Amino acid sequence: MAVAEPGRGEPIYRGEIADPPKKVEKLIVKLSEAYDGGPLLFCDEAGPCGYGLYRQPIASGHDCQVVAPAQILEESG
Numbered sequence: 879m880a881v882a883e884p885g886r887g888e889p890i891y892r893g894e895i896a897d898p899p900k901k902v903e904k905l906i907v908k909l910s911e912a913y914d915g916g917p918l919l920f921c922d923e924a925g926p927c928g929y930g931l932y933r934q935p936i937a938s939g940h941d942c943q944v945v946a947p948a949q950i951l952e953e954s955g
Contacts, residue, residue: 881909897931906938921945 880889895901909918920935920942935942 879905899930899934902931902934903938906935906940910938910940917941919943923947923950 882889918940
Protein backbone atom coordinates (compact mmCIF):
# COMPACT_ATOMS: atom_id res chain seq x y z
CA MET A 879 0.00 0.00 0.00
CA ALA A 880 1.18 3.52 -0.76
CA VAL A 881 -0.31 6.92 -0.08
CA ALA A 882 -0.01 9.76 -2.57
CA GLU A 883 -0.32 13.16 -0.93
CA PRO A 884 -1.88 16.04 -2.89
CA GLY A 885 0.58 17.57 -5.33
CA ARG A 886 3.28 15.99 -7.43
CA GLY A 887 5.40 14.27 -4.77
CA GLU A 888 6.27 10.59 -4.81
CA PRO A 889 3.78 8.21 -3.15
CA ILE A 890 4.78 7.10 0.35
CA TYR A 891 5.09 3.33 0.76
CA ARG A 892 3.21 2.22 3.89
CA GLY A 893 3.70 -1.54 3.72
CA GLU A 894 1.36 -4.41 3.01
CA ILE A 895 -1.95 -5.28 4.60
CA ALA A 896 -4.08 -8.40 4.60
CA ASP A 897 -7.32 -8.04 2.70
CA PRO A 898 -10.01 -9.41 5.03
CA PRO A 899 -12.90 -6.91 5.01
CA LYS A 900 -12.45 -5.93 8.68
CA LYS A 901 -8.78 -5.03 8.15
CA VAL A 902 -9.55 -3.06 5.00
CA GLU A 903 -12.34 -1.16 6.77
CA LYS A 904 -9.98 -0.34 9.65
CA LEU A 905 -7.47 1.04 7.13
CA ILE A 906 -10.15 3.12 5.39
CA VAL A 907 -11.23 4.64 8.71
CA LYS A 908 -7.62 5.33 9.75
CA LEU A 909 -6.76 7.04 6.45
CA SER A 910 -9.99 9.04 6.45
CA GLU A 911 -9.28 10.30 9.97
CA ALA A 912 -5.69 11.18 9.00
CA TYR A 913 -7.01 13.38 6.19
CA ASP A 914 -9.71 15.18 8.19
CA GLY A 915 -12.55 12.92 7.03
CA GLY A 916 -12.45 14.16 3.46
CA PRO A 917 -13.21 11.91 0.52
CA LEU A 918 -10.30 9.72 -0.55
CA LEU A 919 -9.47 8.11 -3.88
CA PHE A 920 -8.35 4.49 -3.76
CA CYS A 921 -6.83 2.50 -6.62
CA ASP A 922 -7.07 -1.27 -6.84
CA GLU A 923 -5.12 -3.45 -9.24
CA ALA A 924 -7.46 -5.44 -11.47
CA GLY A 925 -7.21 -9.15 -10.93
CA PRO A 926 -9.10 -12.45 -10.93
CA CYS A 927 -10.56 -12.01 -7.44
CA GLY A 928 -13.48 -9.77 -8.39
CA TYR A 929 -14.52 -6.39 -7.06
CA GLY A 930 -14.72 -6.99 -3.30
CA LEU A 931 -11.85 -4.67 -2.49
CA TYR A 932 -13.26 -2.06 -4.89
CA ARG A 933 -16.66 -2.08 -3.18
CA GLN A 934 -15.40 -1.32 0.34
CA PRO A 935 -14.17 2.25 -0.23
CA ILE A 936 -17.26 2.95 -2.36
CA ALA A 937 -19.54 1.76 0.45
CA SER A 938 -17.61 4.01 2.87
CA GLY A 939 -18.30 7.13 0.78
CA HIS A 940 -14.94 7.27 -1.00
CA ASP A 941 -13.98 6.67 -4.61
CA CYS A 942 -12.05 3.72 -6.03
CA GLN A 943 -10.66 3.13 -9.49
CA VAL A 944 -9.64 -0.29 -10.77
CA VAL A 945 -6.41 -0.12 -12.74
CA ALA A 946 -5.15 -2.73 -15.21
CA PRO A 947 -1.73 -4.13 -14.23
CA ALA A 948 -0.34 -3.09 -17.62
CA GLN A 949 -1.20 0.54 -16.77
CA ILE A 950 0.77 0.58 -13.50
CA LEU A 951 4.25 2.02 -13.81
CA GLU A 952 6.90 0.09 -11.93
CA GLU A 953 9.73 1.88 -10.20
CA SER A 954 12.99 1.28 -11.99
CA GLY A 955 15.87 0.75 -9.64
